[in-house]
Amino acid sequence: MRVVAQTGAGIITNQGAYPDPRGEGKAYWRQVAIYDDRFLPEFEVIAGYIHEQKAVAIQQLLHCGRYGGIDLxxxxxxxxxxxxxxxxxxxxxxxxxxIRTTIAEYAAAARRAIKAGFDGVEITSFMGYLLANFNSRFTNRRTDEYGGSIEGRARFMVELIYAIKEAIGDDHPLCARLNGAELMDRYGGNDEEECLELMKIAAGAGVDMISVTVGWQESPVSSIARDVAPGHWNYLAARAKKAVGEVPVAFGVRLPDAGMADHSIAAGEFDFWEVCRPFLADPQRLHKLAENRPEDIKPCIGCMLCLSRLFRDLPYLCTVNPALGHEVEPVYHPAPAVVRKNIVVVGGGPAGLECAVTAARRGHRVTLCERRRRLGGQLSLLVDRDLANRSDLAQLTGYYAAQVAKLGIDLRLDTAFSAEYYRQKCPDTDVVVLACGSAVDRTRWSALDPAGVLLDAVSAVPPGPRVTVLGGGKVGLVTGEYLAQNGCRVTIIEEGRRLAEDVMPTWKWRHTAWVEELDIDVVTGCRVAAIGPESVRLVDRQGRETVVEHDSVAAATPRVPENGLLTALEFAVDELYIVGDAVSPRGLYQAIHDGYRLGVRL
Amino acid sequence: MALEQDALALWQSLLDRQDRYFGRIKGGRIGIVERATFASPPGAVLVWDIAGGRARAGADRYRCPGGYDLLLVVPDGARWADPGRLAPDPVAALRRLIRRGEVLFFVPAGRDELRARGFEDLVEALGVPFLGTCH
Known part of the structure; x- marks a missing residue:
């Protein structure tokens, strides 16, 4: 929490604490509770950290309603x-x-937060939590005074605002997070006009600030993921700002860029920029901006790893910030190198880049060899082909390229590193890090492909118009989707039972939706029996044969580590390490984390 | 949604060809109900009772809760009594309709219970990530 307090933000809102002793309001493993005075000491510490940094401390009160009862x-x-x-x-x-008990518990929790030293509190009617459940037509079907018309559905919110205002007094602000859009229309949820009306009701009831949010946890369309362009939802904040008069409006949904936020504030769209995930990616981003070092900011790529973990009852991780959650562990922090070493990193993908940058930042002399003419490795595949907002990923490769230049790393592109190259071109090397990535295991297919027509889905773009992609994991999906969007007729063949098995849970739906939207044919649970220039022959579990015709065929799976240099260099270098997919083919976050964990300890 | 014996026989014929979806399920019930009935029970509900890797089509009176593991809420109209609407692959057809918002998908049963009874593949086949939330 001290790291959060040091972000430089002017207002810091502590994580939502559930106010009821039954735990009905608890949605997340390790979610804090605030239903009893025995919790005061921890809240006092947190408020103290925030005040040390001269920021305003707000405690969010969060009964999760429909998403609560995690332990029940x-x-x-x-x-x-x-x-x-x-x-x-x-x-x-x-x-x-x-209902009355819950309102009383909220009021008591608000009083407790102020007693702990917080300056104000926040209630949350967004994302499908309890307050949103009362406000929404979808989840509020009551026929008593708490349901029916919009005024009836808002009654819980109004009573809550009155009770909290009475509990904390006029000297302490009460903020309300409200949906600008629920994105639950198909289920009969509130439309944007009703959301706006609820904001007016909240403003009329006396809230001191409104934070505009978008979507519910279960919304069937994207709200905060990478397939939504930054700035897409700003119009909701602008509408709220016009609707609620003098009440300040805060906003930050899918708005990771400070420059865009500045522009919006100047244009009067909202008053405060809210930041959550971008701070997970780089807690120092505001300071770097203040020091005119934007190139040093690690971008939030909107990958949703953080929330994928949260809903698996696991602590947050961030793809681009391996130190997240390890702030108090010295081993996770780049300290100046005790012995300055000459380090050669082989491979300019995410693992190699992160390792090279982290090691160079500690004072090591680093050489980075990449066989292609550009940095990025398999990240480049995503930058080139992913259907979601590619600029997020391009920002990450841009960040690494800037750091390589800034840290004076000796970058050798278009360089085929080998034992011979090492002997001739890398004198006085102390450490070699192999970050060579992975490739399709051609031995898996070679006996089935006598004509040698099979392409590697990563390194080649298979020509259409009919393309067969072997493998329905993320590489196969990204490739197939890209080809289909560019006019190819694509068939994805997955030998397992399901697509997207290696895709993080919050992103699986996006791929399966794209597959349908792009009319990609999918065959699962079949074995490839033969690969030819014009077709592949498949056999299902019952032994039935199918033929899929194509103009080209590419394999995305299985992937094997590119670790051929390991043996060649084993007795040629003082220290030899291997990171990323070269250890075992996985994903972007594992590659970056591998690279970082090695870079901080070399 | 009037469900005559003839229609149920056709449903059964369709479901009998879907063992790949139901083969892993140790037992459970899927309900298909019209929106009007869902909003204001009672009314008719088409049920798929799954046991021994096979789904059996039946008609019941919709209740809430009614012991459904999955509940599919379809637009009002007699056409939903006709299994031809979802043939030849009712799960794939429902997935498309869920994606388009024409059919609403609900999960009355708990996650752990569904997992223990082998529903994970079927839920995913319907286009809903079993462990996915927050888009």
Whole structure:
């Protein structure tokens, strides 16, 4: 929390604490509770950290309603509307008595937060939590005074605002996070006009600031992921700003760029820029901006690893910031090198880049050899082919390129590193790091491909118009989607039962949706029996044969480590390491984390 | 959604060809109900009762809760009684309709219960990531 306090933000909101002793409001493993005074000391410490940095301390109060009850066998809602995702608990309808109890618990929690030293509190009617459940037509089907019309559905919110204002007084601000759009229209949720109306009601009831958010956890369309362009939702903040008069509006949904935020504030779209995920990627971003070092900021790429982990009851990780969650562990921090070494990193993909940059930052002399003419490795595949917002990924390769130049790393592109090259061109080397990535295991297919027509889906763009892609994991999907978007008729063949098995949970749906939208043919649960220039022959589990015709065929799987240099260099160099896919083919975050963990200790 | 015996026989014929979806499920119930009935029970519901790797089509009176593991809420209209609407692959057809928002997908059963009874593949085949949230 001290790291968060040191971000340089003017207002810092502590994570949502659930206010009820039953745990019905708890949605996340390790979510903090604030239903009893025995928790005060921890909140006092956090408020103290924030105040040390001269920031305003806000405590979010969060009863998760439909998404709560993580430790229980149920969740509570205004009405017993079943879940649309398996992750959440079956619902129970709240009685009037339970509603009144919940409001009282909220008020007591708010009083407790102020007692702990926080300057104000925040309530949250967004993302499908309890307050949103009352506000929404989708989850509030009550026929009593807490349901029905928009005023009836807002009654819980209004009573909550009054109760909290009474509990904390006028000297302490109360913020409300409200949906600008629920993105639950198809389920009968509120439309944008109703969301705006609810903001007006909240403003009229006396909230001191409104934070505009977008979407519910279960929204069937994207709100904060990489396939939404930065700035896409700004119009919702601008509409809110016009609607709520003098009440300040905060906004930050899918707005990772400070320059864009500055522009929006200057244009009067909102008053405060809210930042969450970009701070996970780089907690020092505001200081770097203040020091006119934007090239040193690690970009948030909107990959959703953080939230994928959260909903698996695991601590946050960030793809681009391996130190996240390890702030107090010295081993995760780049300290000046005790012995300055000459390091050669082989491979300019994410693992090699991260290792090279981290090691150079510590004072080592680093040479980076890359066999291609550009940096990025398999990240370049995504930059070139991914259907989501590619500029996020391009920013990451741009960050690395800038750091390589700035740190004086000896970059050798178009360089085929070998034992011979090492002997001739790398004198006085102390350390070699092999970050050579992975490649398709051609031995898996060679017996089936007598004509030698099979291409590697990473290194080649298979010519159309009909293309068969072997492998329905992320490499095969990205390739197939890219080809289909460019007019090819694509068939993806996956020997396993399901597509996207190596894709993170919050992103799987995006691939399966693209596959359908692009009309890509998918065959699962089949074995490839023969590969030819014009077709592949498949055999299913019952022994039935199918033929898929094509103009070209590319394999995306299985991938094997490119670690051929390991043996050749074993007795040729003082220290020899291997990182990233060259150890075992995985993904972007594992590559970056591998590279960093080695770079900080060389 | 009037479900006559003839229609149920056609449903059964269709479901009998879907063992790849139901083969892993140790037991469970899927309900298909019209929006009007879902909003204001009671009314008719088409059920697929799964046991022994086979789904059996039946008609029931919709109740909430009604012991459904998965609930598919379809637009009002008699056409949903006709299995031809979802033939030849009802799960793939439903996945497309769910994606388009024409059919609403609900999960009345708990995650752990669904996983224990082998529903994971079927849920994913319907286009819903079993462990996915937050887009």
């Amino acid at each position: 066998g149920y969740c509570v809602q205004p009405s017993a509307v079943p879940q649309t995702l398996p992750h959440f608990r079956p619902p129970r309808e709240m009685s009037r008595e339970e």
